Amino acid sequence: MENWYAETGPDEDVVISSRIRLARNFKDIAFPARANKKQQDQVISIIKEALPEMNCYLMNDLPNLEKEYLIETHTISSDLAKSKKNSCLFTNDERASVMVNEEDHMRIQSVFSGLRLEEAYDDCLKIERNNKLQENYAFTYEFGYLTACPTNTGTGLRASAMVHVPALVISGKINSILDSCSKLGIAVRGIYGENSGSGAHMIQISNQVTLGQSEAEIIASIKNIIGQIAVLERQERQNLLEKGGIHFTDKIYRALGILKNTRCIDTEEALKLISEVKMGLDMGILKGATTSDIVTILTNVQPACLQKIEGRILTPDERDEARATFIRENIAKVE
Amino acid sequence: MLCERCKKNEATMVLTKIINNKKTVTNLCAECAREAGNTMQMPLDGLGSIFSGLLGLETLWKGGPIQSIGTVKKCPSCGMTKEDIMREGKLGCGDCYITFIDEIRPLLRKIHGNCLHHGSVPNVDEPVKVRKEAKNEAPEKSPVEMLQDKMKEAIAKEDFETAAALRDQIKELQKEGM
Numbered sequence: 001m002e003n004w005y006a007e008t009g010p011d012e013d014v015v016i017s018s019r020i021r022l023a024r025n026f027k028d029i030a031f032p033a034r035a036n037k038k039q040q041d042q043v044i045s046i047i048k049e050a051l052p053e054m055n056c057y058l059m060n061d062l063p064n065l066e067k068e069y070l071i072e073t074h075t076i077s078s079d080l081a082k083s084k085k086n087s088c089l090f091t092n093d094e095r096a097s098v099m100v101n102e103e104d105h106m107r108i109q110s111v112f113s114g115l116r117l118e119e120a121y122d123d124c125l126k127i128e129r130n131n132k133l134q135e136n137y138a139f140t141y142e143f144g145y146l147t148a149c150p151t152n153t154g155t156g157l158r159a160s161a162m163v164h165v166p167a168l169v170i171s172g173k174i175n176s177i178l179d180s181c182s183k184l185g186i187a188v189r190g191i192y193g194e195n196s197g198s199g200a201h202m203i204q205i206s207n208q209v210t211l212g213q214s215e216a217e218i219i220a221s222i223k224n225i226i227g228q229i230a231v232l233e234r235q236e237r238q239n240l241l242e243k244g245g246i247h248f249t250d251k252i253y254r255a256l257g258i259l260k261n262t263r264c265i266d267t268e269e270a271l272k273l274i275s276e277v278k279m280g281l282d283m284g285i286l287k288g289a290t291t292s293d294i295v296t297i298l299t300n301v302q303p304a305c306l307q308k309i310e311g312r313i314l315t316p317d318e319r320d321e322a323r324a325t326f327i328r329e330n331i332a333k334v335e
Numbered sequence: 336m337l338c339e340r341c342k343k344n345e346a347t348m349v350l351t352k353i354i355n356n357k358k359t360v361t362n363l364c365a366e367c368a369r370e371a372g373n374t375m376q377m378p379l380d381g382l383g384s385i386f387s388g389l390l391g392l393e394t395l396w397k398g399g400p401i402q403s404i405g406t407v408k409k410c411p412s413c414g415m416t417k418e419d420i421m422r423e424g425k426l427g428c429g430d431c432y433i434t435f436i437d438e439i440r441p442l443l444r445k446i447h448g449n450c451l452h453h454g455s456v457p458n459v460d461e462p463v464k465v466r467k468e469a470k471n472e473a474p475e476k477s478p479v480e481m482l483q484d485k486m487k488e489a490i491a492k493e494d495f496e497t498a499a500a501l502r503d504q505i506k507e508l509q510k511e512g513m
Contacts, residue, residue, distance in 0.1 A: 027429050030413040034427035103425070134457040138429030141481060142508065143443065144452030146429040150442055153432075155454035185448075212449035 003073070004095065005295045009114015012291040013282035014230040016162040016202065019074070020120040020219075021109040022128050023147045023156035027138040031148040032085055032101040040086035043105045047090060047098065050132035054090040054098070059083060065313065068304030074111060077102060096123045103148045104156075106133075113292065115226060117159050117219045144211060154211025159222045163229055166201035166279045167236035174203075177229060185209050186225055200271035200298065205229070237283055252280035259331050262324040270301045270323055277334065288334040297330050336414070338364035347496065349407040349416065365411075365496055410434040411496055433500045440507070479508050 004017055025031055026046060029039050048056060059067065059081060067081040070089070080087050080102045090098040096110040110123035127133070138146040144154035152158070168174040181188050189204045205226055207218050240248050255276035258265075278294045280286035299305055301323050307314050310322050338346045344364030407416050415427035417438060426432065432439055443450035482505045489498040 025429060028412070030428040031426065033423070033425060034413045034415065131458075137457045139457050140432065140452075141456070142451060142504065143432055143439075144454055146426075146432050148425045148427075150426065150439065151446055153443060154447065154452050157454070209447045211443055211447040212451060212453055214454050217453075 003296075004111040004113050005073075005299050006292055007113050008290065008292050009112060009116055011115040011227075011230050012113060012295075014164055014233045015115040015226060016164050016295055017074075017111050017113055018115055018117045018120050018161045019109060019111045019159075020117060020124050021107055021158040021160075022124050023104040023145065023152045023158075024106040024108065024128065024133070025104050025138040025146055025148070026136040029105065032083075032087075032103065032105065033148060035085075035101070037086060040101050043101060044086065044088060046136055047100060047106065047133070050130045051090060051098070051127065054092045056100075057089045057091070059087045059089070065304055065307055069308050072302040072304050073299060077107075079103065094123075094126075096127050098127060104152070113295070115161065115223065115230070117161065117223055121157075121159070121215065121219060151208070152210050155213070155215050155218065157210055157215050157218055158206055159219050160204055160206030161222065161226050162202055162204050163226060163233075164200075164202055164275065164278065165229065165233045166275050167240050168229075168233050169201045170240065171236050173232070173236060177232065178203075181205065181225065184221075184225065186222070200275040202275075237279065241283065241285075249285055252276055252285055256280065256286060256331070256334060259327050260334075262327065264317075264320045265324045265327065266320055267302060267323070270327060271298065274298050274301070274327070277331070281334065286334055289331070293330070297327065301327060336362050338362065338367050340364075340367040345411075347409050347411045347414075349409060365494075408434060408496075411494065430497070433497060433504065436500055436504050436507075479505055482508070 009015070009018075026043060029035060029042055032040065032043075035043070044056065047054075062070075067076070070076040071078050071081055075091070075097060076089055076099055080089070080099050083102065085101050087099070087101040090100060095112070096108060099107040099109070108124045108127050110120040112120045112123075140146065145156040147153050147156050165174060168177065178188050185208045187206045187208050189206075205222065207222050209218070213221075244251075255273040259270075259273050259277060274294060274297055277286060278291065278298070281289055281294060282291065300309060303319055306319055306322055306326065309326065314322055336346045338344045339362050341364060344366060346362035347365055348363050348368040350361045350363050350368060407418070409416050410427055410431045411434065412430035413427035415431050415434075417435060420426055420431065420435065420438075426435075426439075440450050482501050486498050486501040486505065489495070489501060
């Protein structure tokens, strides 16, 4: 599978990634939570037949480290990894992948760097519009695509973006933005789904309404909100620089100083400092690395990614040491 | 689960009787549930009243001291009841949307602000590009016609429960002027 974070994208100073997820179920087969083994196998065989070019990885057969790695890179949900059902991931060299037998029979998804929701949607359609799959979708003209949870009924579309907003978090202005988002029916979450702290100053913005609007309308409204947040974040970065002066620049150089010299660092501190260095690079205070370099580091300092790079299981202490080494090596070129 | 009365057909209804404050629960197939309805001397002038009778709950047993009697609707395909859906917050299969259509519509309206799909349609070719003005290409048949076909199919299969649900859906759509 292609890594979305290794490439550049529009508005990448604020928008880390854009993701589209389409939920689809097959008619005459109970949804995964209600399906027996035979029905789950039936779902897998329909998809295998329709998408012969994709590889199927059963969650039960995958080692834990591999599953955690897939969660950290946002390829699968933790629900899919935990599922005792016949859950699997369909993937190949292309960007889009399919989670099978999670909450719905199919969750087609695609992630792009920067603000590129339309591209991600088009990418999902390459799978979604498959003739053999389309014949089987559970669909009514009244309700659209039928999903296990009524919050996804209709288009089954979730358009989301990971947004890096350190200046809005530091100034506290993020709260009023979050308020207005909730009034507009837009969901906001921390970095890895619900209830996670946004230590790296990342928030995830997504649509809540899936029924009554077309896919294009949903994508356009999310894109519009994210565009506005990006403008506000840039203004606030400029504000902080003008008002904070040397103290603001100092904060960024200190973050870089720690990352260049650390010998042992936990994930949370690493994410926070890398986030500050990223802001410094985006604002032209620091030089020597691209946004995608930094996003690659941000992704790889997570526990499972780090252990994959090291090629073995590490204890928490060993991880903190390996993380420090990895960061020092990769951030050396930043000045 | 097999019907506890005839032990032949799949049980799709739950008959709950409360007699002298004693509750009994019986899983029945549609056929036996209808017969149970007959013995209760409920007006049976057509498809709708069978179910409205069975679902209308309060009725009197001929000469018996029944306080209340009722059946719990179950999805014929996956066996989910309304209580299951409320407890889990999720539906069991696509057919649940038809079986529990009266409950689903207000629920969807509450979540999404409306309950009519405006997005893409399977097998209707759309350019693989997000269109600025997405218009729902009209299907060859209107939604009502599609549902009427389905209802005829259900009646031919003697699946009256689905047929009744479809009939209600058609009525609702006609009201909305579809």
